[in-house]
Amino acid sequence: MTAQPALDRASPPPRDALSVLNHVFGLPDFRGAQEKIIRHVSEGGNCLVLMPTGGGKSLCYQLPSLLRDGCGIVVSPLIALMRDQVAGLTEAGVNAAVLNSTLSYEEASEVERRLLAGDLDLLYVAPERLLTPRCLNLIGQAQIALFAIDEAHCVSQWGHDFRPEYIGLSVLAERFPDVPRIALTATADAMTRKEIAERLKLTDAPHFVASFDRPNIRYEIVDKQNAVTQLKNLIKERHAGDAGVVYCLSRAKVEDVAASLTEAGIPALPYHAGLDASVRARHQDRFINEDGVVIVATIAFGMGIDKPDVRFVAHLDLPKSVEAYYQETGRAGRDGKPSTAWMAYGLSDIVQQRRMIDESNGSDAFKRVSIGKLDALVALAETVHCRRQRLLGYFGETQADESCGNCDNCLTPPRVRDGKVLAQKLLSCVYRTGQRFGAMHLIDVLVGRLTERVKQFNHDQLSVFGIGRELNEKQWRAVLRQLVAMGHLRAASDAFGALKLTDSARGVLKGETQVMLREQPEGARNRAIRDKSRRGELAPASNGKGAAANPALHAALRAWRSDIARQRGVPAYVVLHDSTIDGIAAVRPASLNELRNIAGIGDKKLEHYGDELIALVNRTEG
Template sequence: MGNLSAMSSARNGETGIAADALSVLNSVFGLPGFRGAQEEIVRHVSCGGNCLVLMPTGGGKSLCYQLPSLLREGCGIVVSPLIALMRDQVAGLLEAGVKAAVLNSTLTYEEAAAVEARLISGDLDLLYVAPERLLTPRCLSLLDRAKIALFAIDEAHCVSQWGHDFRPEYIGLSVISERFPDVPRIALTATADELTRKEIAERLALVGAPHFVASFDRPNIRYEIVEKQNAPAQLKTFISERHAGDAGIVYCLSRAKVEDTADALTAAGMVALPYHAGLDAATRARHQDRFINEDGIVIVATIAFGMGIDKPDVRFVAHLDLPKSIEAYYQETGRAGRDGKPSSAWMAYGLSDIVQQRRMIDESNGSDAFKRVSIGKLDALVALAETANCRRTRLLGYFGETQGSEKCGNCDNCVSPPTLRDGKVIAQKLLSCAYRTGQRFGAMHLIDVLVGRETERVKQFGHDKLSVFGVGRELNEKQWRAALRQLVAMGHLRPDTEAFGALKLTESARGVLKGETAVMLREETPTSRNRASRTKSRRGDLAPRPAGAVKPADAALVGALRAWRSEVARQHGVPAYVVLHDSTIDGIAAVRPGTLSALRGIAGIGDKKLEHYGAKLLALVKAAGA
């Protein structure tokens, strides 16, 4: 790769840069062209510009710094907080013939010294460094002596205290602009609202730099949020009916729930592995490696798992507990369908989730300002969960993006629209019950009063004598719970975490009680809605089959290609998708190339992969046609 930098630096103007970029994109990565704003970003950074890039998972962020690193003189320094991401990206670059390495805690002293020597001698195109490693005096001194092409700060939202994954070590990255002011900087993230973007720009000295914001839309992902009843049973049904044999991630809030859920899925005949910080490092590494390298593994995890995992064929992400914010939800669900194929984002949620998250915020050590922002972010997520309108439209709207249509056609509310009804009287009964019982009780007690249950607790407090006792017998317990959640989402009720989840009226409740505020409630029709979900949400109906998808007749060739890929991956000690992506295998199966030239024309086959694997791939195609 060394000659690329020399060639690039010898040319003048952006025209030469653009021509070189397209040439390298094709020769190294085997891609015929850029997607979206990639070309503009590559040209800007290659010419020495700084920028902030917001691009969804699977949108091609990595190329935005990998290509400029190859085009500019010197080595691109990539700051990443994730060992797994560093390892996989370096493995993929090495397969493509790029001189790449990592500098992190997994290396021995001798290995690290060898990498440092290669950097100083100019023998590296890209070097991935952990933020805490970069900030050491030794590493900064090393960089002072090296020729640096650019700095790329990946997962840049980690620098923001308002982000969903704040990491204190990222704060120190401001030293990059101070110590290396003439080296271009590119900060990249898949998730950041306006407040988070502002802080990223301030902390990384990118205030005057352009922001490249791609669409946040992931049209291949179907969003579905269901009322939490028996979450483990609901999850098993979802996986067995919609994603049997698929790779997926299930997120739970606690370690105990991770273990219980993994056990339940295993008992149901699925290959499910737990992952959380309470497991020893060797077990976590083993489970992660199995998930990355094997097909059909379900990983059940806390949020400690997932960021930086490049596995492209994760077919579903499920949440059994409410995340902290829409940013967290978007980041986690974005790990599904990186290859662009139909995938699912499924979540079960209930009122207890809101109470639990509010309690965690209130009991945190954050400032009052931090708590206010956190509550606002939680409220936005609850509104997403309770909306009767298109979930994708609301999700994109949170990030300031307007969708062309009010309906996406690929979320549960679009596929099976809920019925809305005038809920003013129901809301008044509920709010009156909360008020007359002293605003000291949670959902279960309020429902007992409303439906007229003479429980010991109801009689103990004399609530069986209240005027609201039994006024809500027209609804069952499930319907009242749905109404409660919606009133919380609308802001007319709020959980009082100091009183163990008691529901208290807000200022806006006054307008509802006086009849001045309209309340439209979603009317649940569980039988018909679940049936629609099950019949319309099968994998084949999630979205149109992408162009170039494999025909049924090519199944034998696809199987042979995947078996060969698995063996090569095992020999090289890398994930299978590092050798060839599924999309490349699909392309080979669809085109059935008979020559090296035809094979070279398939996306994902660059010069090095053609050199290393071309003859064998052609032999497999020929054997399949025999």
């Protein structure tokens, strides 16, 4: 972690902050840089915070809002996150509210009245609403503790989720120069960080950059064969009964995949912008509130979803960038338990994404940056080294260990061989066929398959016809992908997905450039992933059925939590997190004092639920 605030590292943590952390949120201590950030903002400082999903970003502005006079204004584009966070804060006894398009006129007026009356600790506002003259004037009349700009990467045109309305947030520095501002994001490379700081006028503010590592997530990228069948096998073999998110590029594919999973006995729901709003809301609510539901969605889904027990995130299509991949896979394992980030990937994904970039309305500069980001993601997919090291390196972070022990390449190291001759054969085939054809035709020529198209273009008369019979089609596809990842081939954006040579291909053809290729054995299946890592035995992924010290009590606690959540109209994890249930089941508290010592049980939750929980523990057999 790097941090540049001019703070006394040896000074003790503020007693009031630690007290609020414990009594309101039920947490015994700060994590990572939370203490430094909270002190800095509480004392009136501005800052930029980069912290991974599940790392505790929310506390970095929630707690200073409680410590400072006035109301903390949280800017967020995510209605679902606003709702869940306000529900969680309310459960903890914090006066919190939202001001967004879901409120009626009367409800919005009541929130505004409470703000002006000093009756709110935190107010969540959408950026487009905040920037209206009426809302800015309203805030100008209230006492404001701080401004927290969540999902700050949305301000960057180079980011993966650019939102134009975020650019206008620079007005906060101009209109409220004495109010501290904290910008937060889970995903930003160096270029995006720089733009965030410039656009939000935080260039002189310290940056708190936590590690991007999510050690509980196992990263796996497999060769795409029959992606839906591969996904079904993953779920049935390792994630039966688990909540998961499956990302697809198109709405039609979302519908097809959800239907296929449902037919296979896996409870799956589609989610995309083409569905009626009420259907989307119903599917999202089921995913959040029920155990073991799999949501199949386009990339529009999940922003602001705070569900902690998503055990797997699967990509059936290639995302646009490493940032997007990191953001989407980060929705797995927010509770810190073992989880899986799985992706099926093939050459067609590269061609499709490249075509989308070339056909977009973006500027040439935007297209160049987008192609660079796509190339970085392809390199991650094709690397034979530790995926976690590659992923962290993209964000400028290095680790001492060469192996993370919890990605597919580390758990089952791929075999690598000298691929110079294979590369020369393939590149020669691309050149001699005129750089006009896609993978299928090139492989037909290489293996000597006399198709109608091969005969049509007389490619059976070429010297490269049949020179690649030592590999099968699947193996040649792997070679193709790797040469694209290495930059010796590029996928053109035309309708046929033609592959073309790059400048670096010349060195390969002349024998001057080394080419090491991952082996793809004939008839190879996806490599089995062991349940051990270099760090030791991995705990089995929770299936929502209670892998706790006391299964009977664990099941009873989950059932009780579900009932309370339904009664209160909030997600189950807002009532109690899984980690809190695990703690109760393990400790079996016999008194309110013992219950109060379990992480996640603050004063209000002890007051609301303490007697019920102790009674439940006492009547459940051990």
